[in-house]
Amino acid sequence: MNAAQDSRAADDQDGGWTGAVRRGVARRLPLTDLLPTHQPSYVRSWTYVFGVIAIAALVWLVVSGSILAAFGPQWWHHSSKGRFVNSLHYWGVQVFFVFMVLHLWAMYWGAAWRDGRALTWMVGTGIFFISIPAAFTGYISQQNFDGQWIAVNAKDALNAAGIGAFFNPLNFGQAYGIHVVLLPVAVVALVALHIVLVRIKGVVRPLGAPPPGTTPSRSP
Amino acid sequence: MDTPAPYVHWAFVLISVPNLVLIAVMLAMFAVALLAPFPGHGDSGARRRKP
Numbered sequence: 001m002n003a004a005q006d007s008r009a010a011d012d013q014d015g016g017w018t019g020a021v022r023r024g025v026a027r028r029l030p031l032t033d034l035l036p037t038h039q040p041s042y043v044r045s046w047t048y049v050f051g052v053i054a055i056a057a058l059v060w061l062v063v064s065g066s067i068l069a070a071f072g073p074q075w076w077h078h079s080s081k082g083r084f085v086n087s088l089h090y091w092g093v094q095v096f097f098v099f100m101v102l103h104l105w106a107m108y109w110g111a112a113w114r115d116g117r118a119l120t121w122m123v124g125t126g127i128f129f130i131s132i133p134a135a136f137t138g139y140i141s142q143q144n145f146d147g148q149w150i151a152v153n154a155k156d157a158l159n160a161a162g163i164g165a166f167f168n169p170l171n172f173g174q175a176y177g178i179h180v181v182l183l184p185v186a187v188v189a190l191v192a193l194h195i196v197l198v199r200i201k202g203v204v205r206p207l208g209a210p211p212p213g214t215t216p217s218r219s220p
Numbered sequence: 221m222d223t224p225a226p227y228v229h230w231a232f233v234l235i236s237v238p239n240l241v242l243i244a245v246m247l248a249m250f251a252v253a254l255l256a257p258f259p260g261h262g263d264s265g266a267r268r269r270k271p
Binding site: 044045046047049050098101102105106 | 242246249250252253254256258260
C-alpha cells in the first residue's frame, strides 16, 4: 500500500465532521439511489407525473417571478411583455396548485406514509401549507386595486386571528419580501428535501401489494 | 373578465362557478389518472428493492 492509499484509507475512517457527513451521505443516499435508472413497475403511474408537473410549474414560477422582480410593477402592469410574463406567473401558480393537490390526493388515498415514509409525507404536506401564504402574499404584491382590496380584507382576517402584530398585509415591503424571498426559499428547500427523501426511501408500494421478495420469481 | 363570477348557492355551500368547474375538472383528472393506462413499453419489473 503506497502513501496515497494509506492516506485514503485513513481518511475513510477519519476526517472530522466532513468525513462523517460524507460517509453518512454515501451510506444513506448512494448515487445509484439518487439517480436511479430503474424503478419498480408501480412507479409508472400518472399520480407521480402530477408531482413532476408541479415541480416543473415551480421552476417556471421561479423563472417568471425573477423576471417580474427584475423589471418591477410598472413593467408588469403597463407593457405587453410585462403583462404576458405576469400572466405566465399567475397561471403557473394555478398549474402548481392543481397538480400538487392531485398528487397529494393520490398520496393520501394510497397511504404513502407507510413503511417509514412519514417524514416524506409531512414534508409534502408542509410544502402545501407553505405554498398557500406564498400565493396569498403574491396576490397582495400585485400593486393594483385588486391587491389593495385583498390586503385590506386580509388585514381584518389576520387581526381577528391575532396574527396582525406579526404580519401586516398593508405593509407592501413586508408582504413583497415574504413573497419573493422567504416563502419561495422555504418551498424550494422543502421540495428538494422531499425529492431526496423519496430517493432515500424509494416510492411506496401500492396498498395490498406484497413486499418485495415475497412474490414468486419468474422461472428462467 | 372585469365582471364578477356567477356563484352557486346551495344551502350553506357558496362557491363561484369557475372554482366549482376547476374542482370538477380536478376530480375528473384524478379519476382518469387511476383508470387510464400509463404509456410505456414492456415490464420494467420490480428491480428496485426497498419495502
